[in-house]
Each structure stands twice: as structure tokens, then as C-alpha cells.
Amino acid sequence: MIVTRTGSKLWRFAYRYDGKQKLLALGQYPIVSLLDARIKRDNAKRLLTEDIDPSVERKAERRDARMARANTFEAVAKELMDKFEGGVELCERLPLAVPLSAERCDAGLNLDQPFAVLNLCKRLRRSGSKAQL
Numbered sequence: 001m002i003v004t005r006t007g008s009k010l011w012r013f014a015y016r017y018d019g020k021q022k023l024l025a026l027g028q029y030p031i032v033s034l035l036d037a038r039i040k041r042d043n044a045k046r047l048l049t050e051d052i053d054p055s056v057e058r059k060a061e062r063r064d065a066r067m068a069r070a071n072t073f074e075a076v077a078k079e080l081m082d083k084f085e086g087g088v089e090l091c092e093r094l095p096l097a098v099p100l101s102a103e104r105c106d107a108g109l110n111l112d113q114p115f116a117v118l119n120l121c122k123r124l125r126r127s128g129s130k131a132q133l
Contacts, residue, residue: 001029011037013044017053024054079118 002010011026026032026040044054 011040013041013054015044015048015054017048022053022055024058 002012004010009029011029011032013024013026015022015024024044026037029037032040047054047057
């Protein structure tokens with residue numbers, strides 16, 4: 001627990017990953033109880049034993065949750081239709097774009113997920129690809 005100058009009591013977990021000292025926030029006391037803080041600490045330790053950085057894992061979970069909330073199929077379809085006038089034109093261009101983006105992407109894309117398709121379209125638009133969408 002860390003007590004700040006203003007009197008806030010914060011649960012923190014200090015750890016070392018890849019030779020660097022890091023600090024993971026576990027919550028604010030009394031909102032997060034001692035038991036909850038210990039559970040979060042134990043989960044972070046478990047990730048460390050699996051050679052996973054807990055702060056990177058937390059950021060990935062938050063990013064995935066934010067994308068899942070903001071990128072329903074309806075929202076993705078609406079944005080695509082707003083950007084592109086004709087649905088037929090989009091259907092013709094999207095297959096051309098997929099191989100181009102797969103070469104540039106370090107991680108594999110799961111095109112079954114609608115936000116992956118939207119991110120693919122945005123990335124291609126920014127890159128100025130010949131198969132612009």
C-alpha cells in the first residue's frame with residue numbers, strides 16, 4: 001500500500017520484468033479491499049511465472065474490451081457504409097485489400113471479427129495502398 005501526500009491509500013504491486021522495475025496499480029483503498037488486492041497481486045504473479053508482463057496484459061484486456069464495446073457489427077457496418085457510397089464497390093475492393101494488409105501486419109487478422117475488418121480498412125486508408133477502400 002502507498003499513501004500519497006493527499007492521504008489517498010493505493011494498492012500497488014512492484015515487480016521486475018525483462019530487467020526493468022515496474023509498478024502495477026491494483027486499486028484504491030477502501031474501494032478495493034485487502035483480499036481483492038491480494039487476489040489481483042496473485043494473478044499478476046501467476047502471469048509473471050508464465051513470462052507475461054501483467055501491465056501489458058491489462059492494457060490488452062482493456063483495449064479488447066473497449067473495442068468490443070465500440071465495434072459491434074452494427075457500428076462497423078454503419079461506419080463502412082458512411083465511408084463508402086456503394087456496398088457493391090466495397091465488396092469488390094475488400095478482397096484486394098486483404099492480401100496487402102496481411103503482409104504489413106505482424107499479428108494474424110481474424111476477419112470473422114467485425115472490428116478487425118474495420119481496422120484493416122482504416123490501416124489501408126492511412127497507408128495509401130493501391131487497393132484503397
